[in-house]
Amino acid sequence: MCNKDKELLKKALAGDLSAFEELVSSNEKRIYNLCFYMMKNQQDAQDMAQDALIKAWKNLKKFHLKSTFSTWLYRIAVNTCLDELRKRKNKTLSVENLSEKGHTIQDEKSKNFDEVSALRQDIQTAMNCLASNEKLIIVLKDVQGYSYEEISLIINCPLGTVRSRLSRARKKLAAICIRMELYPVNTRQTIRKEAK
Amino acid sequence: MNCFKCKKLITLMHDECINDKTLQAILCHINECESCSNYYEVIKSMQVDLSSLQEPPLPDGFHNKVHFALKRAHEEPPKKSIHLSKRVKIAALSACSIVLVVSAISILPNIRMNSDATREMAYDVCEEITEDEMYEEPMMQLSDSENEESLTGAALEMPAAISASDNTKTANEREGTPNSCISLSNGNSIVIVIDAEDISEATSAVSEYILNPIDTSAWVLPEAEPESYTDIRTLLEVYDAVALADSIVLNFVDFVDYYYVSYIEYDDIEDDLDTLQNMGYVYIVIK
Numbered sequence: 001m002c003n004k005d006k007e008l009l010k011k012a013l014a015g016d017l018s019a020f021e022e023l024v025s026s027n028e029k030r031i032y033n034l035c036f037y038m039m040k041n042q043q044d045a046q047d048m049a050q051d052a053l054i055k056a057w058k059n060l061k062k063f064h065l066k067s068t069f070s071t072w073l074y075r076i077a078v079n080t081c082l083d084e085l086r087k088r089k090n091k092t093l094s095v096e097n098l099s100e101k102g103h104t105i106q107d108e109k110s111k112n113f114d115e116v117s118a119l120r121q122d123i124q125t126a127m128n129c130l131a132s133n134e135k136l137i138i139v140l141k142d143v144q145g146y147s148y149e150e151i152s153l154i155i156n157c158p159l160g161t162v163r164s165r166l167s168r169a170r171k172k173l174a175a176i177c178i179r180m181e182l183y184p185v186n187t188r189q190t191i192r193k194e195a196k
Numbered sequence: 197m198n199c200f201k202c203k204k205l206i207t208l209m210h211d212e213c214i215n216d217k218t219l220q221a222i223l224c225h226i227n228e229c230e231s232c233s234n235y236y237e238v239i240k241s242m243q244v245d246l247s248s249l250q251e252p253p254l255p256d257g258f259h260n261k262v263h264f265a266l267k268r269a270h271e272e273p274p275k276k277s278i279h280l281s282k283r284v285k286i287a288a289l290s291a292c293s294i295v296l297v298v299s300a301i302s303i304l305p306n307i308r309m310n311s312d313a314t315r316e317m318a319y320d321v322c323e324e325i326t327e328d329e330m331y332e333e334p335m336m337q338l339s340d341s342e343n344e345e346s347l348t349g350a351a352l353e354m355p356a357a358i359s360a361s362d363n364t365k366t367a368n369e370r371e372g373t374p375n376s377c378i379s380l381s382n383g384n385s386i387v388i389v390i391d392a393e394d395i396s397e398a399t400s401a402v403s404e405y406i407l408n409p410i411d412t413s414a415w416v417l418p419e420a421e422p423e424s425y426t427d428i429r430t431l432l433e434v435y436d437a438v439a440l441a442d443s444i445v446l447n448f449v450d451f452v453d454y455y456y457v458s459y460i461e462y463d464d465i466e467d468d469l470d471t472l473q474n475m476g477y478v479y480i481v482i483k
Binding site: 015017020021025028029032033036042045046049050053054057058120123124127138141142143145148163166167170171173174177178182183 | 213235239241242247251255269
């Protein structure tokens with residue numbers, strides 16, 4: 001954390017909201033992006049990012065400089081999204097809800113992702129077939145480019161667990177991509193069974 | 197190197213966590229094996245596409261919305277909290293702990309995770325993020341080995357029944373055993389150890405076993421079953437492999453008495469390829 005950020009943090013801890021806003025401004029976009037990939041739609045992503053920032057503000061006193069501020073913010077955003085997804089898992093979405101929320105990733109594509117190739121759109125669709133935890137680790141590593149160490153801090157898991165989860169998530173995503181025929185695979189190949 | 201190991205390592209080979217020797221072995225295998233070569237190409241293309249995904253732009257007015265939301269939160273009067281003295285807090289906590297422990301001791305042995313609903317509930321309870329966890333600051337100074345040590349503590353030690361399998365032959369060495377499946381006879385129940393990494397393989401392994409039970413009489417019998425369901429809950433709380441277990445066990449709900457999940461950490465891919473095979477196991481006790 002640089003001196004300027006430390007100064008801002010000090011002011012924020014003293015109750016200076018504008019200092020906090022300045023402090024989080026550089027992380028806003030990444031937090032929103034993470035929420036977007038997790039929640040699949042703009043409205044929910046916006047709500048989750050906002051919730052995460054409010055939680056961070058309200059609980060700023062719990063940040064003791066043991067990690068970087070951005071890692072702490074990310075951790076809150078990740079937990080906020082996972083919590084929300086878990087709550088929703090137990091609720092059946094009604095048709096009304098669906099039409100209200102209707103601003104899905106598909107719409108997002110048509111509005112803002114015109115330049116994105118069809119293949120990339122498809123890979124987003126494939127990602128949405130993954131479980132929340134699997135998608136999270138793929139987004140953090142492969143989309144946003146965090147290191148194993150950073151991911152380990154964000155999701156609070158040992159490095160070994162990050163590796164194994166990532167390996168499993170990639171394997172699953174690859175299987176989905178193959179099933180969706182996103183990448184050409186020689187269909188005549190014989191799947192060699194291990195010599196046991 | 198065989199295809200199974202190679203495909204596992206391919207998923208991580210661009211992350212620079214695999215040493216040169218292993219990398220050479222993978223590349224050598226890829227050159228010879230069409231299936232792994234295709235798989236490698238898929239993983240590579242997938243990672244390139246993922247890294248080039250366009251970042252969604254911030255919605256219009258996002259910053260203002262956040263600003264006003266923060267302002268509202270700032271102006272909200274703080275919730276009144278009841279201030280208790282330290283002694284009262286400690287006394288209350290102790291009383292709660294005693295009640296919880298007594299309840300747990302009396303209830304846990306009777307718990308049977310037979311119904312889907314119970315399993316679902318147990319999973320959700322385990323996964324729920326507490327307020328403390330939500331804002332808990334990641335400890336940067338905690339080394340990975342220390343972290344893993346906490347996960348491999350006594351609470352996660354394999355129950356005696358499973359540890360006994362260490363002395364037996366591995367699944368791969370045993371004839372007639374489905375892939376990634378070890379069975380140990382214990383009276384009326386059979387413990388099946390499945391590599392939880394591959395649902396389809398594990399599912400077919402269970403299916404194969406239930407439909408065509410093999411003679412396990414010559415195998416080493418485990419000393420005892422897991423001591424209590426507390427072990428099971430502890431394992432479930434820690435590892436996400438329970439989701440895989442759910443998927444497998446749901447297919448055999450009439451046959452399964454109970455099941456639990458263990459997860460063996462590997463911390464150094466570079467040194468031990470074989471450990472990759474031990475990534476996750478589901479222990480299923482058949483009725």
